[in-house]
Amino acid sequence: MWCFRSLFGRFFSDQRGNFAIMFALAALPIMVAAGAAVDISRAYAVENRLKAALDAAALAVGGATNQTNQQLQVIAQNYFDANYPADKLGVPGTVTVSQNGNVVSLSVKADMPTTLMGLAGIKTLDIAATSQVTRMGKKIEVILVLDNTGSMDTGGRMTVLKEAAKDLITTVSAAALNPGDVRIGIVPFTTDVNVGSTNKNESWLKWTWSHPSFCTTTGSGKNKKTECVEERTVAKNSWSGCVTDRDENYDVAVSNPTANNSTKYPANDDNQYNGNCNFPAIVPLSTDWQMQKSRIDAMTSGGGTNTTIGFVWGWQMLTNGATLSNAAPADPKELEKVMVYLTDGDNTYYRGGMGNQTNAACNGSANCPRVDQRSQLVCDGMRAAGIQVYTIRLVQGNATLLRNCATEPSMYYSVNSANELKDVFASIAQSLSNLRISK
Structure with a gap:
């Protein structure tokens, strides 16, 4: 009897097999974290590309006077499309344009598919960029x-x-x-x-x-x-x-x-x-x-x-x-x-x-x-x-x-x-x- 209890005691106190279990349990969040780092880095790249293309559109729109908002929208979209890189990481939506006096504001959003973050149920990241151009009063x-x-x-x-x-x-x-x-x-x-x-x-x-x-x-x-x-x-x-x-x-x-x-x-x-x-x-x-x-x-x-x-x-x-x-x-x-x-x-x-x-x-x-x-x-x-x-x-x-x-x-x-x-x-x-x- 004593030997039986001693055997079970040693089994329950032995931690050598726990490392495999612990690694298996920890692997998923580690992979998600690594994927998050990759996806966030890609998101920054998309945001910078959106911003650069939107700034180009803002300058074009700001230089266009006596135009309706609809006409400005067309100008902005054309300039944005021409300046957004062909190897798109994200899929941008439509550029929006609004005017308030001498200030013209533009915004755009893009959906970027994720990689390993998808394991955690995050399939896309929503990325937004804004730009504002002021027609100077001078x-x-x-x-x-x-x-x-x-x-x-x-x-x-x-x-x-x-x-x-x-x-x-x-x-x-x-x-x-x-x-x-x-x-x-x-x-x-x-x-x-x-x-x-x-x-x-x-x-x-x-x-x-x-x-x-x-x-x-x-x-x-x-x-x-x-x-x-x-x-x-x-x-x-x-x-x-x-x-x-x-x-x-x-x-x-x-x-x-x-x-x-x-x-x-x-x-x-x-x-x-x-x-x-x-x-x-x-x-x-x-x-x-x-x-x-x-x-x-x-x-x-x-x-x-x-x-x-x-x-x-x-x-x-x-x-x-x-x-x-x-x-x-x-x-x-x-x-x-x-x-x-x-x-x-x-x-x-x-x-x-x-x-x-x-x-x-x-x-x-x-x-x-x-x-x-x-x-x-x-x-x-x-x-x-x-x-x-x-x-x-x-x-x-x-x-x-x-x-x-x-x-x-x-x-x-x-x-x-x-x-x-x-x-x-x-x-x-x-x-x-x-x-x-x-x-």
Whole structure:
């Protein structure tokens, strides 16, 4: 008897076989927990994909004005479908859109089939994403400063530029919530800027002025002497409308001319004295989108690159009260002032000297390497005035100068092919469409 009880006692007290039972009992929750970790990780991936696609749809919807909610729904769904990855982990539902003043809200849900969580009866996970875009209340003034030099005739550059610039006008103008919220102007430039021959009687012009090519050099060595005199005069009645740089230091400023002759704009003849005026005149800020596009279509290629004069007249067109400008007074809280500057050439021309070369026009003077310095002074002035500057370098140009002139590093673009311009201008246009993802 004692042996029988001892045998049963040892059996019930022995725990060696319990591990198999315990493992079997614990295996299910362990597998479910492991499956949950996998499924939750997949859920995060789906949520991020939903959010990214929904943000793209929000920007598209936010840029569409004067649309019904049903029309916005179609736009949002199309953009969402185009941006949601083809290898869908989840099955998204329909995007919903609602408007409340300047705020547009979007939401979408997706069902994601689970893996091991199904063992616990959880067959799908419901994943939701929301996005909200605020149409900013700020108004915007944009000046397109576009290179019309001879090199723009190479490789179809001018043709692509025209299309890209017109597309920007279409995109940015559509962001206006109210008439006048967006105004755009154009400054074509070469060695000169065309201010329009109809201004020939304006007191801010001067018709006689000096230029390095008007200088004479006598002697040699220590006795070498260079003299420049104001002895060349442009004929007013045959003037095509172009002006060149003002006298230093007015050449890098937007102050208005006075009775002082040095403050006035030197009229330049077509194809004389390094002039080339076979391109359109400046277009002040306007909401006449068709007129602006027609003026862009009229752009032609010719002449050399004067980076400074393009910058300074773009700045001038954004400055309230400046010559020929109809810009509104600066108001950082209510108004954004923006310049989009494109060039495809080195800064080779300046009234005080030709590029960084030492040639006859420079007469060996210290002016030659100063052209980029003059341009940088204009950029410094625009930065101090709060103007947002985008710069685009096409093929060639002083990369350091253009990068430094851009307000932010991300606002400088350098491309090696004209075909890239449309994407660059589209990117800038989206930035200028006065939208931001708010949530």
